C-alpha cells in the first residue's frame with residue numbers, strides 16, 4: 223500500500239474533534255509543486271579554526287594566477303586568481319587552454335582524505351579560487367566539462383569571507399542563495415550540473431578575501447588520450 227492511501231485511511235478514521243490535525247495535514251497540499259529543491263547541501267563548520275589556519279598558511283605558497291579567457295572572440299582576464307592541483311593526467315580545459323595539474327601540497331592532500339573519510343567522496347583534482355574581495359567573482363556556469371566523471375559530486379570548501387553562492391534552475395530560472403562562511407562545505411550532488419547553474423556574484427560590501435576549494439573527479443588522461451587518437 224502506498225503512503226498516500228495510508229494517509230487517506232488515517233484521515234477517514236479521524237474523529238471530527240481532530241479537525242486541527244486534519245488542517246495541519248492539509249497544509250502539505252498547499253506547497254507549491256513548481257518550487258524545485260536544488261540538489262545542494264551546506265554543511266556548516268566542516269573545518270575547525272585550526273584546520274582553516276593551516277590551509278590559509280599553505281595557500282600563501284600556491285602559485286595563484288589570473289588566467290586569460292576568450293569570450294565571443296574578446297580576451298579577458300578572470301576576476302579572481304586560481305590554481306589547479308591533481309593526480310597525474312587530471313588535466314582540465316579552461317577556455318580552450320589545457321591546464322596540467324600541479325602536484326598535491328600536504329594540507330590539500332589531508333583535505334582530500336578528509337572528504338573521503340567523512341563524506342565517502344573520492345576526488346582526484348581541485349580548483350583553488352582566490353577572491354581578493356567582493357569585486358572578484360565567478361559568473362553563471364555549470365561544472366559540466368567533459369573531463370569531469372559523469373555522475374560524480376562536487377565538493378566546495380570556503381575559507382575567509384562569507385559570500386553568496388547562488389544556484390539557478392536552467393529551465394525555470396528559479397534561484398536559491400546559500401551563504402557559505404569560513405570552514406563550510408557545500409556538496410553539489412551528481413544530478414546538479416545538468417539542470418542547474420551556479421555563480422559567485424560580486425558583493426561590493428565585502429572587503430575581505432575568500433578562498434574556495436572545488437574538488438572534482440576527473441577522467442585521467444581524458445585530453446591526452448584524445449590527442450593520441
Ligand SMILES: O=C(O)CCC(=O)C(=O)O
Nearest residue numbers: 349351365387422434436
Ligand atoms: O567560489 C565558489 O564558491 C564557486 C567556485 C566554482 O563554482 C568553481 O570553481 O567552479
Ligand SMILES: [Fe+2]
Nearest residue numbers: 363364365420
Ligand atoms: Fe563551479
